[in-house]
Amino acid sequence: MQQKAASGGISAPSAGQEWRTNWLLVLSGMIGISIGTIPSATLGLFMEPLNQEFGWSRTQISAGLTVFAIVSLPLTPFAGMLVDRFGPRRVAVPGVAISAAVFAMFAFLTGSTLQWLFIWFLYTLASLLTRSLVWNSAISGAFSTSRGLAIAVLLCGTAMAMSLSPIVARWLIDSFGWRIGYLGLGFGWGGVAFFLSLLFFRDRRHMKQPSSSASAPVEMSRPGGLTLKEALRSLTMNRIALAIFIQSIMGVSIMVHLVPLLMDRGITSVEAVGIAALLGFASIAGKLLTGFLVDRMAGSLLPVTVFSMPGLAYLIFLTADTSIPVLSVAVIFLGYASGASLQMATYLTTRYAGLRSFGTIFGVISSLMALSAGIGPILAGAVYDITGHYTYLLMTGVPAAVVAGLCVLGLGPYPEFSPVEPETAARPARAAA
Structure with missing residues (x-):
């Protein structure tokens, strides 16, 4: 069923049209968002081999998650600012690549707990670029009629990682050892997420369209909303x-x-x-x-x-x-x-x-x-x-x-926000006036 857009009475795409156009975007986002779940989902499987290799206690090993939580808490809003400023694609694609590479660095542990915690610190910084808000930003911009279902499918990526990554990690550790386990998850799972993001993760809100009056493209208007x-x-x-x-x-x-x-x-x-x-x-x-x-x-x-x-x-x-x-x-x-x-x-x-x-x-x-x-x-x-x-x-x-x-009782009808015109397009208009 066609719905009316919030402005101008223009027909918005139906749910079927949105999915036909953007299903690869959702798929790449679902795989991309999963990479942030792998460290916590598989940590328990690495505890025994790390204990045997280095004599670390479970408390020492679990301290990595403490670093993750402490660093994430104040910095997550800044990751959101990067998304709003540069767009989700420019944040997510390098974020997946860096996160995968840093996760693979665990394979080169030498027995120093400081090294263990430092790699967790680096991974936390990298993972800020792959948080759910990054992927949700693009999905919400591409879907309106079926936005709720699209967000739901996207978030299932975390559940998928919780279910499958321990199985993959168990097989890698049992077959090749814990170091290959980290390398396999980092470059294997992370590599798939990177290439899917590189090929299919786009954000139409931050794309440019050709100008009718000049050869240079002009930036599309940005969606409205609260600051x-x-x-x-x-x-x-x-x-x-x-x-x-x-x-x-x-x-x-x-x-x-x-x-x-x-x-x-x-x-x-x-x-x-x-x-x-x-x-x-x-x-x-x-x-x-x-x-x-x-x-x-x-x-x-x-x-x-x-x-x-x-x-x-x-x-x-x-x-x-x-x-x-x-x-x-x-x-x-x-x-x-x-x-x-x-x-x-x-x-x-x-x-x-x-x-x-x-x-x-x-x-x-x-x-x-x-x-x-x-x-x-x-x-x-x-x-x-x-x-x-x-x-x-x-x-x-x-x-x-x-x-x-x-x-959440009685929140009221959804407000309508006017699009925000880009400054790059507004400056020539003011100059012509």
């Missing part, structure tokens, strides 16, 4: 940011402690691991189904449902004992909400803040999410250490989920 200062003053954007922060701090806390939490309900570790495996599948379903629905449903029902759904999971955990089917339902709710909330936050940001400064604005939101992911599991562990159970954590999560849902 960072306007977004920080916007009640709507602050409500969206608060909703995803609450969901993240509680959701990540529960997911990190999920297996011991399930075992506290009276089931075995094998059963708990089997139930926890449902998280990934539910997360993918949450992204795709919510992406499909958000393109077709207006109003607050879907956002409120997504952000309040974890409360149902927490209630089930509080009331269920050893019923594996009931606990499985709770995990499905939790996984679905985890996948859907990130997709929903991204989509709502593109609609209520526009695309003018999307990278910078979502960079700030991403930093809040990183902060919540760092704080939440520590607080959850502290609650357990003090009380000996997770009951109070779950009891806190129920009203927190309600508050998160209320944050």
